[in-house]
Amino acid sequence: MTAFTPFADEAATRTWLTRLAETAIAAVHPASLLPERLPEPPRGRTVVVGAGKAAAAMARALERAWQARSRDAGRDDPLDGLVVTRHGHGEACRRIEVLEASHPMPDALGEQAAERMLAAVEPLGEDDLVIALVSGGGSALMTRPAPGLTLRQKQALNRELLRSGAPIREINTVRRHLSAIKGGRLAAAAHPARVVSYLISDVPGDEPSLVASGPTLPDDSMPADALAILERRGIAVPDSVRRHLVSDQSAPRRDDPAFARDEVVVLARAADALAAARERAARSGLDVRVLGDDLEGEARDLGRAQAMLAIKAQGECRRPMLILSGGETSVTVRGEGRGGRNVEYLLGVFDTLKGAAGIHALAVDTDGIDGSEDNAGAVIGPDHWQRAREARLSAADHLARNDAYSFFAALDALLVTGPTRTNVNDFRAILVMPRRDEEGVREDVMEGAL
Template sequence: MVNPESFLKALFNQAVKTAHPDTHLASALSSLDKTSQGRTIILGAGKGAAAMAAIAENYFEGQVEGLVVTPYQHGCSTKIVEVVEAAHPVPDDAGQEVARRILALVADLKPEDRVIFLVSGGGSALLVLPADGIDLKEKKRINKQLLYSGASIDEINCVRKKLSQVKGGRLALHCAPATVHTFAISDVPGDSPSVIASGPTVEDDTSIEAALEVLARYNIHVSSAVTAYLEQQDKLDYRHLPKRNSFEIISTPQMSLDAAAEFALSQGITPLILGDLEGESSDVAKVHGGIARQVLHYAQPIKPPCVIISGGETTVTVKGRGRGGRNAEFLLALTLDLKGKKGVSAIACDTDGIDGSEDNAGAIMLANTYGKALNKQLNPRAYLENNDGYSFFEALDALIVTGPTRTNVNDFRAILIQA
């Protein structure tokens, strides 16, 4: 038998390592010439933007310059590319100023110039420039409501794209006639380029009607100016996108799940990958709990020792006033569902190292966690109803704290079952 805590932490570390820019970006860049007849402008937005920029600036030669935006505390040392830190998940003035500077940087580009755009999860909030007539305060209010509503990332980004001067292919339109090469770390189920960071360099595949429907479905309050803007907005003419506009995904959630599965096999543990999942965190936890019980009691669909692995991006409809992100919420709901089943342990963390807006990546649940909670007079259901997973696991010294990982392929969940 493996040590549950050590095994689960090693599994998560393997998933993060596989998703880091160091693993794949240099190889992807090698498909491009190091030098260019014109300027090479390195731009980027996301949790991995600074780490990606540090790699890219060491590859290209000649007239190279650049500017990227990443969350606070996600920066790293660069020689050429300027790194600016801004707020995430709710945007701030720093992100807006960077977006303005990026548009100024790509103004008047020539056909011989090229833009290297480095994008990763978090780019939607970090690279923010509201459409004309909409101020940042309004955009922040809408963004915050969407984040708390339980809307999926596809739905959130559908709205974001319609209210932006850079998202939904608009950045690429500003870059024409230069060549644009985008390298992305995917943090979205399905890896759609138009959803990753709201697709600044690719054609928007959603409609105005879809955005209005999302706002109505989740009862998102917007000003009359926003409603009028959406209803009167013309469809973008993507015929003016750069003729040479490539997009390559270098890391995906599935790659990290596969790497974790390979590590499990090396330890004599059979993996079962459920893939990228969406839905309310507590509901997803109940499904995982049901599978764990079936494995434990009937050896179906696989026999112990085994590990159930999943990724994706769940949601939390916030009703309480507690602390914690979707991974702590998932694990708290799983703890309540399993009630200390012998031989079952689990981990749930965000691969960017930040669960929601807290300082932890997630948390770990061992077979004795439920019993320890009751001994400490911690009521799991009360904590769950208050959306307070952080405080629950903090009281049990079970938070996972990694600090920023400078990548993001979303959630990582693993349930170890040893009979």
């Protein structure tokens, strides 16, 4: 344990926040979660399918644990299959094939992956087992258009939904009803085989059917709901898409026999990452306030609101306070700048704090990629305000252009981690130090391992 004085060293304070984020992300990595949750091997085959930013790491953890159990039992339980993950998020496996495709924009590789998964499960019988490894990002990575629709149409609608600022619940509702594999259709194709789904949830509220648009889970929404979302968002709907959404009845419902023997296991969620961070911060002597693991809304607006909360808390706290939150914000794209929802949130924080002394903030996407850039997020402190003024950087101008990435790059405040191979969505932390003029405040109250 190494004590440090946050007021004395801005860099050390930001390092502590960065390490806190690393603790949160490690707590939701599949390597430590899957081995204890294995299903029993069936009398027949075991086929693995899956999609998402954590799918390759989940496959690797499953394969290693499966082989170790088989070895300990003196047998060789068969296991094969394939999963698809985002480019750069792959892991080396021996029995499970790992494919890579585009995210957040679906591509032909993701379409081929979906077709191969359906082909892998369709011949299975009631003595066989399907293990589905599903995590955030899987909805774009595993894409097979419904009959009569094209990949190009899905790409165009996906692009407009992302630019509109629609929350993930709405985006995935549309995706499910334009798909031949989502909304439980993969499980229906595998019937009568049993399906065990392992989920790493990136959706606010952790509703299992929303994770990666629920390829193995029934969905209560209707095609009309998807059409209403597109119309409400002002997105042009091609005639073929409209006809499909008016007439489609292909999604299996909850009472479908395909789901009778199936099981769903949620391995990790945003609440688990926040709990790990909260525990570490509490050990370091901080007061910790968790605002929620399912916060949504416009990223910059949430940033402004949480910055105001931090300013108010600073006037009341007697020792360091940590404000934590998770969830998935949205960005309504109006400019042509570079960015993601976490840096847009943080730029809202920055513009509101205006260099308030003793307040630091961090926001990252737990998968290691914020939007489509190369950073996970960013971390800021009071000294960045003066740096921005000296560099003639305007937070308001960059927000107007949706250009938070360029703003924080100029301040050397971006966090670049590379893919973490897990994904429970956004992790946000604001560290609030008491005002130095408060009676009895000590600068050495916080201790933690750097």
